Amino acid sequence: KTSSSSNFIKNIVIDDLKAGKVNEIVTRFPPEPNGYLHIGHAKSICLNFELADEFNGRTNLRFDDTNPVKEDTEYVESIQEDVRWLGFEWDELRFASDYFEELYERAVLLIKKGKAYVDDLNAEQIRETRGTLTEPGTESPHRGRSAEENLDLFTRMRAGEFRDGEKVLRARIDMASPNINLRDPVIYRISHTHHHRTGDTWCIYPMYAYAHPLSDAIEGVSHSICTLEFEDQRPLYDWVVAACEMEATPHQYEFARLNLTNTVMSKRKLKLLVDEGVVDAWDDPRMPTISGLRRKGYTPEAIRAFCREIGVARAYSTVDERMLEHFIREDLKLKAPRTMSVLQPLKVVITNYPEGQLEYLEADNNPENPEMGVRLIPFSREIYIEQDDFMENPPAKYFRLFPGNEVRLKNAYFIKCEEAVKDEAGNVIELRCTYDPETKSGTGFTGRKVKGTIHWVEASQAVPSEFRLYEPLITNEAEDDGKAFLECINPNSLEVLQGFVEPNMQGAAGHDKFQFFRHGYFNVDPKLSADGRLVFNRIVSLKSSFDA
Ligand code: ATP
Ligand code: MG
Ligand code: MG
DSSP states (O other), X not given: OOOXXXXXXXXXXXXXXXXXXXXXXXXXXXXXXXXXXXHHHHHHHHHHHHHXXXXXOEEEEEEOOOOTTTOOHHHHXXXXXXXXXXXXXXXXXXXXXXXXXXXXXXXXXXXXXXXEEEEOOOHHHHHHTTOXXXXXXXXXXTTTOOXXXXXXXXXXXXXXXXXTTSOEEEEOOOTTOSSGGGXXXXXXXXXXXXXXXXXXXXXXXXXXXXXXXXXXXXXXXXXXXXXXXXXXXXXXXXXXXXXXXXXXXXXXXXXXXXXXXXXOOOHHHHHHHHHTTSXXXXXXXXXXXXXXXXXXXXXXXXXXXXXXXXXXXXXXXXXXXXHHHHHHHHHHXXXXXXXXXXXXXXXXXXXXXXXXXXXXXEEEXXXXXXXXXXXXXXXXXXXXXXXXXXXXXXXXXXXXXOTTOEEEETTSOEEEEEEEEEOTTSOEEEEEEEEEGGGOTTSOOOSOOXXXXXXXXXXTTOEEXXXXXXXXXXXXXXXXTTOOGGGGBOTTSEEEEXXXXXXXXXXXXXXXXXXXXXXXXXXXXXXXXXXXXXXXXXXXXXXXTTTO
């Protein structure tokens, strides 16, 4: 059983249980199936599931599928997969569309009680007559229709006699209410649209503000948790539950949504990125979707720990994206094997190493976790190192290779750069070095010290691999400039490099995670790796100023 950290909603739950206001904690996670879940949803998922779990309650996964134009079964499936992957299991899987008939019956009840009426005003007219914060709204000329007439019209709305937008059903509350949400909100609209579950059964669909409280009441939800934007809707939520004479009386509680620096968190914008081909799919590793984070290499443990750390509050804030990165480093630190990879290879020939000889050197799989044991890595006369571990004319304090300088090869020997071989254009294409057999790693050599340690991969057995390095798709600064969203895309969000990994990684499978010495944590991309071709997504580099 998980124990979430203390927060104001948890305190409300504790008080409600103590006071006997509720005897079971029932929550729900209510996504609209109009896109893939993102890291913001993870916050809501953790909150709802962990809260109920802690008090032996229940949590439903309920699809808020009241807007068929934007919804799709692809999203219904991905959402279930993502919730499960995060480590949560719902008590019941529900759909708001399961309740369409009951919602209709409750609307009929409202009409009979004089609490709802059919209006002929169109959307624009309704907006214009709604009033402002300082001015009351104006009553529709149709507000006085009799219950009989309203019933007749509503029945005919359902029967499909009217076109989209021709009529709506409005709650009859108070056009002068200081809360604009209570000025006769629309609760049903006409939409001749095929629904992914109910097909063509319905051509009228309930609005969120009407369907949501009733769905909560039908399911016996005790604490209906949503984000702060819905605070002003709470009086309407309570009105709907009471006016529809629901047996259960759920209550709504609001918390501040998660915002992350340099991260787009709106499904509408994320969908635009997919539709415009800016990213290759919803699970592109640059996407802040759960599936994108998974493909990049995030673990459910890291995401849950992050959600626990950021907590639940009512104050708006923006969390530094490096906080999320901190938690994946923490999670993988002791779990991921540490190996060597060369992302931008430069061939090194060790001229005094016997030709045709190959030896195996022992290396720790994770120096911080000795239980992970050791492995053997090949070493020979030809190896690859990183291009930027050599400089012909280095600045001061450059301790890696340059002509005449000696460095330590991680897990191997000291080598000294004797010569840089260039092509006709003057580019360095190979280094010729010598090694000192006495400096072999693990022999306790103390004869002299070198300041630089670099990584390498033996050339004859190196496994060609692709490395994909990521930067934010959108930076805050770009968005703040007020430019159109698609003009803010970072053109360098993806860098693709062709290099090598150690031969012992040949059999790596999708989602295997490694720490590459000096490069950071990487995940084997489950989609792009195929037929022995390994593609690695960089999850995160090794350190950030945030950890310090
Ligand atoms: P978006 O604006 O990205 O489309 P949404 O709120 O419309 O998000 P829903 O599918 O309705 O998406 O969200 C399901 C639940 O997740 C809601 O209860 C919502 O409050 C919550 N949620 C959505 N975004 C965030 C966020 N950034 N932080 C915390 N909770 C969120
Ligand atoms: Mg929503
Ligand atoms: Mg939305």
